[in-house]
Structures are given as structure tokens and as C-alpha cells.
Amino acid sequence: MIVNAELFVNDLPGQLIGSIEPISLVDGNILGVVHNRDKIIDHRICVNLTFEVDDKRLDELKELWQSKDIVISNLGSVHETYSMEYILIGDVDAQYIEDLLRKINEATTLDEVNVSYSTKSVKNAAHTSLISVKARYEDNLDKIDAILRKECKRANVTYVRGV
Amino acid sequence: MRIFISGFGTIGQGITEAIGKKKAFFEYRYGKNVTIVGAMDSKTYVVGQNGLDPEELLKKKKDTGHVGDKSYSSPSEALKATDFDILIEATPTNVKTGGVGVDTIEYALSHGKDVVTVNKGPLALKYKEITDLARENKCIIRFEGSVGGAMPIINLCKDDLAGEKIKSIRGIFNGTCNYILSKMDNGQPFEQALKEAQQQGYAESDPTNDIEGYDSACKVVILANSIFGKNATFDDVDITGITSISADAVALARTKGMVIRLIGEVSATKLEVAPRLIPKGHPLSLPGTLNIAEINTDLAGPILVSGRGAGRLETASAILSDLVAILDKRIGE
Numbered sequence: 001m002i003v004n005a006e007l008f009v010n011d012l013p014g015q016l017i018g019s020i021e022p023i024s025l026v027d028g029n030i031l032g033v034v035h036n037r038d039k040i041i042d043h044r045i046c047v048n049l050t051f052e053v054d055d056k057r058l059d060e061l062k063e064l065w066q067s068k069d070i071v072i073s074n075l076g077s078v079h080e081t082y083s084m085e086y087i088l089i090g091d092v093d094a095q096y097i098e099d100l101l102r103k104i105n106e107a108t109t110l111d112e113v114n115v116s117y118s119t120k121s122v123k124n125a126a127h128t129s130l131i132s133v134k135a136r137y138e139d140n141l142d143k144i145d146a147i148l149r150k151e152c153k154r155a156n157v158t159y160v161r162g163v
Numbered sequence: 164m165r166i167f168i169s170g171f172g173t174i175g176q177g178i179t180e181a182i183g184k185k186k187a188f189f190e191y192r193y194g195k196n197v198t199i200v201g202a203m204d205s206k207t208y209v210v211g212q213n214g215l216d217p218e219e220l221l222k223k224k225k226d227t228g229h230v231g232d233k234s235y236s237s238p239s240e241a242l243k244a245t246d247f248d249i250l251i252e253a254t255p256t257n258v259k260t261g262g263v264g265v266d267t268i269e270y271a272l273s274h275g276k277d278v279v280t281v282n283k284g285p286l287a288l289k290y291k292e293i294t295d296l297a298r299e300n301k302c303i304i305r306f307e308g309s310v311g312g313a314m315p316i317i318n319l320c321k322d323d324l325a326g327e328k329i330k331s332i333r334g335i336f337n338g339t340c341n342y343i344l345s346k347m348d349n350g351q352p353f354e355q356a357l358k359e360a361q362q363q364g365y366a367e368s369d370p371t372n373d374i375e376g377y378d379s380a381c382k383v384v385i386l387a388n389s390i391f392g393k394n395a396t397f398d399d400v401d402i403t404g405i406t407s408i409s410a411d412a413v414a415l416a417r418t419k420g421m422v423i424r425l426i427g428e429v430s431a432t433k434l435e436v437a438p439r440l441i442p443k444g445h446p447l448s449l450p451g452t453l454n455i456a457e458i459n460t461d462l463a464g465p466i467l468v469s470g471r472g473a474g475r476l477e478t479a480s481a482i483l484s485d486l487v488a489i490l491d492k493r494i495g496e
Contacts, residue, residue: 085419085440089412116418118411128411130419158407160416160423162440163333163447 001055002031006074007065008044015070019047022064028053044071081111081134084141086148090157092127100151101131108143110135164197164490165214167247167276169238169267170254171204171230174281174308176221177475178251178482183217185483193494197486201245205254205263207231208241238263239270249489251482252280258377258397261288272296272304277493279485281308281478283381287397290388303489306389308481310382311336311454314470318484320390320458327460329390331430334456335449336382338472339366339373340405340425344438345450347413348422353406365452375404376425376436383427383434395434403437416440422448 009015016035023030032050039046053061055077065072088097097115104110112134117127135141145161152159166182168175182189182199189197198214204224209215209231224230235241242250250271254263264282271278273296280286285293286309297304307317311334320329335341342365346356357374360366372378380400387393405425416423419440424447426439441448446467449455454472459465471477 085416085421087412087415087423087440089407089409116415118415126407126409126411128409128415130415132419158403158438160408160412160438160440162421162442163426163445 001058002050002052002078002080003058004074004076004078005049005051005072007047007049008041008071008073009047010069011040011043011045015045016047018068019049019065019070022061022068023049023051023053025064026053026057026061028057028061046073079111079136081136082138082141083132083134084144085162086131086133086144087128087160088131088148088152088157089128089160090126090152090155092129092157096155097129097131100148103151104133104144104147107147108135108140110140110144164193164195164249164493165200165212165245165247166197166249166251166486167201167203167242167245167271168199168251168253169203169242169263170252170282171202171220171224172253172255173475174253174478174482175202175204175230175251176224177479178253179217179220181476181479181483189490192487193490195494197490200247201241202230203235203238203241204230206234208233208235208244210241210245212245238267242267242270242274247276248493249277249279249486251486252278252282252285253482254282256282256284256372256378256381258284258287258372258381261285265289268293268304269296272300272302275300275302277303277489278305279308279482279489280304280306281482283309283378283385286388287381287384290385290396291394294388303492305485305488306385307485308478310385311456311468311470311481312338312472312474313477313480314454314456314468314472315481315484316456316458316468317386317389318488319468324458324460324463324466327462330459330461331428331433332386332390332456332458333426333428333447335424335447335454336379336427336456336472337373337376337425338452338454339370340376340379341449341454342366342452343374344405344408344413344423344425347408347410348417348450350410350414352410353408374406376402377404379425379427379436383429383436386427386429387434391429391431393434400434400436402435405438408438422450424448 029052034048036046207229455469
């Protein structure tokens with residue numbers, strides 16, 4: 001996960017390093033450091049940090065900062081997600097899509113799913129739907145791809161996936 | 164060096180024209196001329212051991228519909244009629260049987276002649292047999308124009324990217340499908356876009372090979388065998404064509420800022436031709452009849468090449484590059 005942290009450190013030499021060092025101790029990867037000298041509260045200087053860290057080690061990091069008398073003012077995290085779009089063309093009504101998504105959910109975890117349907121064409125009996133998914137891990141997309149490929153083949157549905 | 168041209172349609176005529184135009188180039192580079200000593204179309208052939216005039220061959224074909232006056236019962240009969248060094252094989256592609264090209268290529272290689280071909284059928288169906296035959300007879304076979312027309316890809320991967328590990332290649336390998344899908348981007352239904360492609364001369368009267376993805380699949384097989392060292396055939400490719408792509412699907416893709424393109428993909432584990440959703444602005448969202456390929460390598464990263472995938476002189480340019488490579492090897496620069 002990617003974390004944005006706003007810390008306040010004592011205005012003393014070595015305090016900036018002291019705020020960064022714990023990130024290394026939990027095997028984090030520092031992406032950005034801003035020493036914000038304009039923002040001083042109660043004799044403490046603001047430091048903004050952006051870093052990647054295993055979400056399981058975040059509590060450990062907080063404890064390390066607190067042990068160094070560093071105040072955590074704000075902590076926000078962003079998960080990197082992998083997204084993919086799929087268009088299905090054929091006999092794909094809402095019930096079919098719902099069943100398909102249930103099978104996908106049984107096999108893997110999705111962070112987000114959106115389904116759009118086209119207005120049914122008068123000339124064309126086929127329905128079209130677009131499924132957008134977001135997953136935490138790239139492997140999850142491979143699992144979704146395998147399920148959709150198999151199910152669409154079985155139902156004679158044309159399956160168009162992203163790149 | 165003496166050349167026999169098998170197949171005198173658009174491509175055969177194109178390379179004939181190119182050889183005529185490049186006479187001074189050949190003389191300068193090799194100190195000798197390159198002569199056409201034989202040519203055949205589907206019904207007739209003509210030979211001339213002292214060289215045939217390219218312009219006269221083209222005129223004869225234009226005026227009479229035939230390149231020669233003599234008819235033949237089998238292609239080998241025409242090939243036996245004169246001695247030659249290099250066969251340029253440009254007969255029509257037949258993805259089911261390999262067509263005449265299989266016979267002419269096998270005849271040439273088994274008689275110690277080098278071959279340049281743009282015919283996808285023999286390469287997609289009998290790649291291993293053909294390359295083994297070339298090796299046994301110490302012949303060179305080159306086929307740059309069989310994938311992507313004027314777009315360099317096979318020799319680029321084999322020569323210029325030698326030493327790199329090619330991880331995958333994916334791209335647009337059929338200009339006809341890309342033309343149709345580009346027209347559908349603007350709201351035209353599939354049937355109308357296909358008809359327009361036929362009227363513009365981009366699609367044949369029977370467009371099956373293009374729109375069902377068979378033409379792209381042949382190219383995927385050729386790339387898999389020549390660059391990835393596989394022993395694949397046409398049947399190994401997972402193929403989905405574009406016939407079921409509806410205007411609704413294209414419109415739905417558009418709402419997400421995407422277009423649909425027929426993409427061929429080759430990697431160590433995948434041989435596939437399928438319509439794919441491509442974000443607008445992505446190199447593979449290219450509109451029109453151009454071909455494009457994204458080559459993913461271990462050291463150089465992604466490399467993009469693009470060019471005209473078909474056409475008389477465009478394909479002749481690929482044949483010419485193969486011809487020059489063979490002449491460099493046989494004569495020396």
C-alpha cells in the first residue's frame with residue numbers, strides 16, 4: 001500500500017532523519033519527503049512523507065514513531081489496484097451477468113465492479129454489456145480472465161477484454 | 164543472379180516493377196545485374212535465360228491478363244523450364260491447404276534454390292518442414308513480407324534485436340479489420356463498414372480470411388515459429404474474429420474512452436487473435452489500414468513498429484529487403 005503521512009517532529013537536529021528511519025526498519029520504500037518548515041505547531045515542524053509499505057507492518061511503524069516522540073497528525077493510505085474492462089456480446093441479460101459475477105466472486109476478490117448495458121438494438125438480438133473491475137492483485141485479473149473465457153465459450157458469448 | 168517469380172498478381176507485379184526500378188542499385192551494390200528469368204501466373208508462364216524485361220512482363224499481363232503464352236499442368240513444369248537462383252513466391256494464400264505455394268517452395272528448396280516468400284499459407288501450415296528442407300539443402304528462405312507487409316518485424320526481431328529475449332509481440336496485423344473497426348468507431352454498422360472496405364479495395368469479395376481472424380492467425384503462427392522458435396500451426400491459435408462485434412459494443416467501449424481492435428498476440432504461453440478493448444491514445448488504438456506491432460523485450464523494453472500492411476509496392480519493399488539479404492550473403496556487398 002502507498003501511505004501519505006503528516007508528522008510533527010521536534011525542531012531539533014536529526015529529527016527529520018528520525019522520522020524517516022522507522023520506514024526503513026519496516027522495509028518500506030520512501031517515495032517522497034517534504035520538510036515543511038513553514039508549518040510549525042507547538043515548536044514542532046511538519047514533515048510530509050509518502051512511502052510504500054506492507055499494510056501488515058503499518059501498526060509497527062506507528063509505534064516506532066510514537067516511541068521517538070513523533071506526532072502523527074494524519075495518515076492516509078492508497079491501495080494500488082489493477083483494472084480491466086470486458087465487453088460481452090450475445091445472450092447476456094442481467095441474470096447471466098449476475099451469475100457470472102457470483103462465480104468470479106467465489107474464485108477471487110474484487111475491489112470494485114461496475115456493469116453497464118447497452119440499449120438493446122432493434123435490429124440485433126444480441127445484448128452487450130461492459131464489466132469494469134478493479135482488483136488488488138494482478139493475479140486476480142488472470143483468474144477473472146480464465147473464468148470469463150471458459151463461461152463465455154460455453155454460452156457462445158463473444159468476449160472482448162482489455163489490454 | 165537469376166530470379167523466378169511465382170505468382171503474378173498484385174504482389175508479383177509489384178516486385179517485378181521494383182526490380183526494374185532498382186537496376187542501378189543492384190549494379191552498384193553487387194557489380195552485376197539481377198535478372199528475372201521466369202515468371203508464372205495461375206495459368207501461364209514465360210522464361211528467358213538471358214533475362215526478361217520487367218516492363219514488358221507488366222505490359223503483357225496488363226494487355227492480355229496473362230504473363231506468358233505457355234500453359235502448364237503443374238507449377239513444377241514451369242519451374243523446370245529454366246535455371247534460376249532465387250524463387251520469389253507470391254501466389255495467393257490458402258490457409259487450409261497451403262495452396263500452390265507449398266509445391267513451388269518445396270520444389271525450389273529441394274533443388275537448392277533460395278526462396279523469398281510472402282505467402283502465409285505454406286509458412287502457417289508447414290513451417291518446420293519448409294525450414295528443415297531449406298537447412299538440408301543449404302538454402303536461405305526469407306519471408307519478411309508475410310507479416311505486416313512493409314512494416315519490418317521478422318528481420319527486426321531476428322537481426323536487429325538479436326540477443327534480446329523477446330517476451331511478447333502483440334499488434335494489429337490485418338489492415339482490413341482495422342479499417343472496418345475504425346469505421347465502426349464513428350458509428351457505422353459492421354455490414355456497412357465491410358461493404359465500404361470492399362468498395363475501397365481493402366477487403367476481398369470473400370472477406371472470410373480477414374474478418375474471421377484467419378489472416379492474422381497465420382501471421383501469429385509465423386511470428387511464433389520464426390521468432391519464438393515454436394513448432395506451431397494454424398490450429399494452435401485461439402481465434403476470435405470481428406463478425407460479432409456490434410455497433411452497440413463499439414458504442415459501449417466509446418463511453419469508457421476505448422476502441423475495439425483485432426489484436427494478434429504471441430508469447431511463450433499464448434497464441435491468440437481476438438478483438439480487444441484498447442484505450443484511445445494507446446499505440447494499438449491506431450485507426451485506418453496501417454499495421455502496428457508492440458515488441459516487448461527484456462533489455463530494450465517495448466519497441467513499436469508501424470507501416471502499411473499491404474499494397475503492391477509496400478509488400479515489394481519487404482521482398483526487396485529479403486532479396487538484398489540473400490544477395491549480400493551469396494555475392495557479398
